[in-house]
Amino acid sequence: MAARVSLFVTCIVDQLFPKAGMAVVEVLERLGFPVDFPEQQTCCGQPAFNSGYREEARQVARHFLDVFRGAEYIVVPSGSCTSMIAHHFADIFQAEPQYLEQARQLAPKVFEFSQFLLEVAGVEDVGARLDEVVTYHDSCHALRELKVKDGPRRLLSHVRGLELREMDAAEECCGFGGTFSVKFAEVSGGMARNKIDSIVRTGASAVVSVDSSCLMQLQGALSRAGLPIRTLHLAEVLASR
Amino acid sequence: MSAVFDDKIQTTLADGKLQLAIYTATGRLIEKRRKAIMPEGCPDYQELRTHANAVKRHTIDHLDYYLEEFARNVEAHGGKVVFCKDGQDVADFVLRLAKERGATLIVKSKSMTTEEVDLNERLEHHHLESVETDLGEYIIQLAHERPYHIVAPALHKTREQVADLLTDKLGVARETVIEKQTMIARAVLREKFLSADIGVSGANFLVADSGAVVLVENEGNARLTTSAPKIHIAVAGIEKMIPRAQDLGVFLKLLGRSATGQPLTVYTSFLSGPRRGDEIDGPDEFYVVLLDNGRTKVLADREKRESLYCIRCGACLNHCPVYRKIGGHSFPWIYSGPIGAILTPQFLGVNHEPALPFASSLCGACAEVCPVKIDIPKILLELRSEVKEAEQRQGANRLERIAFRIWAWVMRHPRVYELAGMAAASLAPATDGGAWVRSLRTAIQPTPLRAWLSQRDLPPSPPKSFRQMWRER
Numbered sequence: 154m155a156a157r158v159s160l161f162v163t164c165i166v167d168q169l170f171p172k173a174g175m176a177v178v179e180v181l182e183r184l185g186f187p188v189d190f191p192e193q194q195t196c197c198g199q200p201a202f203n204s205g206y207r208e209e210a211r212q213v214a215r216h217f218l219d220v221f222r223g224a225e226y227i228v229v230p231s232g233s234c235t236s237m238i239a240h241h242f243a244d245i246f247q248a249e250p251q252y253l254e255q256a257r258q259l260a261p262k263v264f265e266f267s268q269f270l271l272e273v274a275g276v277e278d279v280g281a282r283l284d285e286v287v288t289y290h291d292s293c294h295a296l297r298e299l300k301v302k303d304g305p306r307r308l309l310s311h312v313r314g315l316e317l318r319e320m321d322a323a324e325e326c327c328g329f330g331g332t333f334s335v336k337f338a339e340v341s342g343g344m345a346r347n348k349i350d351s352i353v354r355t356g357a358s359a360v361v362s363v364d365s366s367c368l369m370q371l372q373g374a375l376s377r378a379g380l381p382i383r384t385l386h387l388a389e390v391l392a393s394r
Numbered sequence: 395m396s397a398v399f400d401d402k403i404q405t406t407l408a409d410g411k412l413q414l415a416i417y418t419a420t421g422r423l424i425e426k427r428r429k430a431i432m433p434e435g436c437p438d439y440q441e442l443r444t445h446a447n448a449v450k451r452h453t454i455d456h457l458d459y460y461l462e463e464f465a466r467n468v469e470a471h472g473g474k475v476v477f478c479k480d481g482q483d484v485a486d487f488v489l490r491l492a493k494e495r496g497a498t499l500i501v502k503s504k505s506m507t508t509e510e511v512d513l514n515e516r517l518e519h520h521h522l523e524s525v526e527t528d529l530g531e532y533i534i535q536l537a538h539e540r541p542y543h544i545v546a547p548a549l550h551k552t553r554e555q556v557a558d559l560l561t562d563k564l565g566v567a568r569e570t571v572i573e574k575q576t577m578i579a580r581a582v583l584r585e586k587f588l589s590a591d592i593g594v595s596g597a598n599f600l601v602a603d604s605g606a607v608v609l610v611e612n613e614g615n616a617r618l619t620t621s622a623p624k625i626h627i628a629v630a631g632i633e634k635m636i637p638r639a640q641d642l643g644v645f646l647k648l649l650g651r652s653a654t655g656q657p658l659t660v661y662t663s664f665l666s667g668p669r670r671g672d673e674i675d676g677p678d679e680f681y682v683v684l685l686d687n688g689r690t691k692v693l694a695d696r697e698k699r700e701s702l703y704c705i706r707c708g709a710c711l712n713h714c715p716v717y718r719k720i721g722g723h724s725f726p727w728i729y730s731g732p733i734g735a736i737l738t739p740q741f742l743g744v745n746h747e748p749a750l751p752f753a754s755s756l757c758g759a760c761a762e763v764c765p766v767k768i769d770i771p772k773i774l775l776e777l778r779s780e781v782k783e784a785e786q787r788q789g790a791n792r793l794e795r796i797a798f799r800i801w802a803w804v805m806r807h808p809r810v811y812e813l814a815g816m817a818a819a820s821l822a823p824a825t826d827g828g829a830w831v832r833s834l835r836t837a838i839q840p841t842p843l844r845a846w847l848s849q850r851d852l853p854p855s856p857p858k859s860f861r862q863m864w865r866e867r
Contacts, residue, residue, distance in 0.1 A: 162860050168819075168859055174860040192861060204782070204794075205781055209798045209799060210802075212802045212803075216805065293755070297761070337403070339849065340407070341755070343719045370850065373850030373853070374850045376830040377849070
């Protein structure tokens with residue numbers, strides 16, 4: 154029997170993009186993985202950590218560790234949150250041996266969604282179909298902290314009817330950056346517009362990524378510019394048939 | 395954020411010409427580097443980075459030992475080493491030497507370290523003329539500006555602007571062809587080289603086992619600066635040290651490629667001491683000024699010490715999407731871009747510009763291209779935490795702190811979290827068929843939402859959260 158998967162849906166997907174979360178469940182169940190959603194979960198603590206509030210980040214991270222204690226696998230539809238849990242928990246618990254140990258034990262069990270499909274499930278073709286020209290946005294933390302680069306592209310290459318057109322600025326930041334997007338709104342908006350120029354040049358009608366926060370930034374800017382291009386979480390693409 | 399910082403950012407963003415100049419120039423440097431590190435020309439690029447990082451870590455961890463070795467070897471070659479605490483010390487030394495030797499004119503080759511301590515201004519204050527001889531630096535000096543970029547000081551200037559500047563300052567006919575502009579500067583600078591009493595350079599590397607100063611450049615002006623005048627003074631931060639001449643190969647390969655996409659710069663000078671008896675050129679006197687100016691303070695901090703590994707290639711600036719938007723002059727100190735964002739708070743204190751470590755999306759492009767693998771995002775995060783600690787001590791930014799405290803409490807109470815989410819959703823404006831929200835018509839308009847909406851639309855609130863959908867399925 155396949156291993157039990159605990160879904161950490163992330164606060165942003167829970168509150169704003171539930172369809173992406175449901176798509177993750179659908180794909181995992183289609184592949185035969187029983188999915189469990191620990192209802193006590195909230196956030197990984199990254200907003201506080203990135204804003205310099207280490208103690209507040211620790212409080213939320215402790216809650217996370219307690220909720221997911223004993224999980225076999227944790228799947229996260231976000232490169233950024235995965236990296237927070239797998240890499241940065243160890244940074245913030247340097248002075249708390251008990252939680253440091255918990256964080257270390259948990260780290261190898263945490264997988265960004267596409268990582269889980271390729272590395273644990275060992276699947277490239279999930280049987281999806283989507284007749285659309287898409288381009289892929291490398292979210293910074295998935296790309297640079299988790300080294301997720303080819304995986305999502307391999308998964309997309311098996312989607313029937315789908316054409317992936319690479320943009321020249323695929324690896325350039327969308328400008329979100331958490332509170333950066335509102336603290337330095339004009340800079341962040343400018344970065345998004347640069348990225349959009351690159352997206353438009355591909356002629357794609359959708360942008361795909363593994364992070365809903367990047368997609369929120371990009372969709373917000375696309376919508377503001379009046380461009381008929383939609384954003385899709387990788388899971389939404391893989392769930393369609 | 396200080397008003398000055400905000401103002402400079404807004405001014406740069408609003409200047410379409412400048413935006414294009416920055417984006418094009420950095421784009422060109424990105425492309426050159428990309429080609430220079432391709433496996434065909436540089437098969438061992440990643441190994442070089444790993445090696446350079448290891449050498450730097452070792453050197454910085456044992457800097458006391460290598461400084462002594464370096465000083466011993468410089469003196470053995472007939473040179474002199476001067477340890478300086480700060481910019482005042484450096485200026486005092488140069489001024490005293492100039493007075494003793496009756497010097498009135500100094501030629502300078504490009505050096506961020508002398509910019510760091512305002513050496514030109516300090517010397518001019520005492521009526522000692524100091525002329526920059528690197529073309530970009532010369533332009534900047536004529537314009538009374540600061541370098542826009544660690545490697546390309548006049549990156550923001552168009553050829554038209556340079557034409558106006560040369561006409562205005564030198565009284566020459568307006569010339570927009572870059573090669574001809576170069577010839578104008580060259581004619582002026584040749585005269586300066588020939589009559590200068592002292593040449594001041596920086597140092598790209600200090601080699602401990604050879605007591606040598608290594609300089610890389612493309613214009614030949616550093617070679618003239620260090621050999622034409624009778625006196626050569628090299629001003630270097632103590633962190634420029636590498637242990638052995640044989641380590642140099644690794645750094646030279648990385649520096650040229652990372653900075654300008656060159657396998658090697660046009661000139662590489664290895665300077666060890668004054669002219670020996672039978673040599674035909676070189677200075678009569680050779681001094682190396684070793685500058686602290688806050689470096690020992692950084693050295694004492696184990697967590698962030700790696701900031702001192704920097705070899706000033708500027709690759710992190712070119713690849714930084716924030717630098718490419720806000721440019722070099724928005725940054726509060728002479729060092730701009732990601733490396734400036736980590737050096738400035740450490741050298742000048744986090745209060746100098748508390749918003750600086752936050753002016754980053756933490757995308758990590760800087761660390762990815764850093765030839766010595768400085769983990770800049772990690773250091774930015776450390777500095778953010780230090781800013782918040784300082785604010786707490788000073789009782790500043792109380793509202794944000796309270797907001798994060800409440801947020802953390804809510805996140806530890808799942809039921810409250812869910813209710814808060816439902817409350818927020820019920821306040822969100824209704825949209826047609828999930829259209830994105832362009833503006834808020836509510837009475838309460840929280841600042842973050844207003845800031846978001848100044849640039850982008852907001853996602854509509856979904857009818858149900860994920861957890862509701864999960865329960866109902």
